[in-house]
Amino acid sequence: MNVTESSSPSTKSKGLFGWFDKRTGLDSVLRETLDEPIPGGARFAYVFGSGLIFIFLSQVITGVFLALYYVPSADHAHTTVAYITKAVSSGSFIRSIHAYGSSAMVILLLLHVTQTFLYGSYKGRRELLWLSGCGLFGLVLCMAFTGYLLPWDQKAYFATAVGTNIAGEVPFIGGWLKSLMRGGADMGTLTLSRFFVAHVLVVPAIIFSFVAMHVYLFRKAGAAGPISENPVAPTSPSEPFYPKQVIVDAAFALLIILVLALMSHYSPFELGPEANPADAHYLPRPEWYYIPIFQWLKYWPGSLSFLGVVVVPSIVAFFFASLPFLDKRMERRPWKRPFAVGCYVFIFLALFGLGGLSYRGDHADPGYDAQLTAQAKATDDFMKQPFQPEVSGGATAAASAASSDPQVAQGAKVFTAHFCNACHGTNGAGGPMAPALTGIHKRLDADHLVALFNAPTEKMTKGGMPKVTLPDADMKALVAYLGSL
Numbered sequence: 001m002n003v004t005e006s007s008s009p010s011t012k013s014k015g016l017f018g019w020f021d022k023r024t025g026l027d028s029v030l031r032e033t034l035d036e037p038i039p040g041g042a043r044f045a046y047v048f049g050s051g052l053i054f055i056f057l058s059q060v061i062t063g064v065f066l067a068l069y070y071v072p073s074a075d076h077a078h079t080t081v082a083y084i085t086k087a088v089s090s091g092s093f094i095r096s097i098h099a100y101g102s103s104a105m106v107i108l109l110l111l112h113v114t115q116t117f118l119y120g121s122y123k124g125r126r127e128l129l130w131l132s133g134c135g136l137f138g139l140v141l142c143m144a145f146t147g148y149l150l151p152w153d154q155k156a157y158f159a160t161a162v163g164t165n166i167a168g169e170v171p172f173i174g175g176w177l178k179s180l181m182r183g184g185a186d187m188g189t190l191t192l193s194r195f196f197v198a199h200v201l202v203v204p205a206i207i208f209s210f211v212a213m214h215v216y217l218f219r220k221a222g223a224a225g226p227i228s229e230n231p232v233a234p235t236s237p238s239e240p241f242y243p244k245q246v247i248v249d250a251a252f253a254l255l256i257i258l259v260l261a262l263m264s265h266y267s268p269f270e271l272g273p274e275a276n277p278a279d280a281h282y283l284p285r286p287e288w289y290y291i292p293i294f295q296w297l298k299y300w301p302g303s304l305s306f307l308g309v310v311v312v313p314s315i316v317a318f319f320f321a322s323l324p325f326l327d328k329r330m331e332r333r334p335w336k337r338p339f340a341v342g343c344y345v346f347i348f349l350a351l352f353g354l355g356g357l358s359y360r361g362d363h364a365d366p367g368y369d370a371q372l373t374a375q376a377k378a379t380d381d382f383m384k385q386p387f388q389p390e391v392s393g394g395a396t397a398a399a400s401a402a403s404s405d406p407q408v409a410q411g412a413k414v415f416t417a418h419f420c421n422a423c424h425g426t427n428g429a430g431g432p433m434a435p436a437l438t439g440i441h442k443r444l445d446a447d448h449l450v451a452l453f454n455a456p457t458e459k460m461t462k463g464g465m466p467k468v469t470l471p472d473a474d475m476k477a478l479v480a481y482l483g484s485l
């Protein structure tokens, strides 16, 4: 039988490669991959897709290293991230590559979409390719959202509180959606483990399958080539993917990792103080790519939120996803598609505009400005402190030392359960928000303490300390615990 050249050109190969090839068909797979014809030849404009795959792999690898230390629970998440940042060798560097990598991913995504859009490369039987790309767009935003909470610092906690509250605004299913995300009414360990599972298992698995689909559909349709080209039956002489485009893509990947490494080395990604749910003054700000949406939602208060949160974004997403179904002309040159390009530019300008308004809003109001500066300073201060390990697994040291007295141990639990430690520090040792409570029993006896809890002083209220109302037994335990400090 005559073996045709294209079906199995490698039957002659010998040695280790031949052995391997006979069992895997590696040679034809490589040929299939590397010989992909690119009409009009290699170009820098085509690097963004493979750049995205590269950065995704970098996220997977750095993510695996982070997961070696990370514990997704409200008691330990922040300590473990602090440990990675301050104690693990190269920990801060790897974490920074991962954190900056998420921004790089969003930037590359926007560049990839823009290139596809301007080149009209979604045309010519590429509807499913475009749709799988839209799916990937959403999935990347999901990764950014779920990853943001994991360090469990102030920024993470309050931005995610806002994000999940927004989900709560969706009509009919909002309440359900919000408690599904949070694992209950409030944010805590259940929220963290849900976000963690989504971030490291569920969403990446879906991304892998979507990437496979996207690449397959891309190969099936073929590279669209330059803007003058017919997207279905290109006529310009083509060049194989290897070597020129591979080299350009590799150079781009190198550039990405170089930029990330320089940023991570010279300006390591920060970690703020641990989340303090009792802090009523914290001004949440999401990562930069969510700022335009964040600003947008401010214009839709109360009963209008339905329009801002659901209707308008759904319309935009719907038209965006159906683009190749709506725009069926084969014309690809941007200047011949003024309406489509105009819409695209408009959306981009709107996003930039919203970002600008958000920035101006923050800096025009002196109260906001001061609070944001204080928050940035708290983060800087926290970064300068050396790593502090947890005392005996999250529970307080006093509790274990005094575990002979069950009332004191119970009081220690009340103390942490009501976030007293968030302001007064672990074991009431004091913190930036409130003074130490050690030796408090020398100044205030049990009755005075209870009275104080029922009627907090002005200073306490100003400092954000809530009125403490507890069942009798818990109150007694709390007072006993305070007496043990």
Ligand code: HEC
Pocket (backbone or CB within 6 Å): 278, 279, 415, 418, 419, 420, 421, 422, 423, 424, 433, 434, 435, 437, 440, 449, 452, 459, 460, 462, 463, 464, 465, 466, 468, 478
């Ligand atoms: C939001 C931060 C915050 C939280 C949470 C908080 N406190 Fe306070 N607490 C303060 C501030 C601020 C003061 C006032 C300090 C001052 O008078 O200078 C204060 C004062 C006190 C005092 C009086 C201290 C003194 O020296 O007179 C006690 C006792 C106390 N808190 C106990 C608690 C307990 C118990 C809890 C948990 C149920 C708690 N606090 C939660 C911020 C907080």
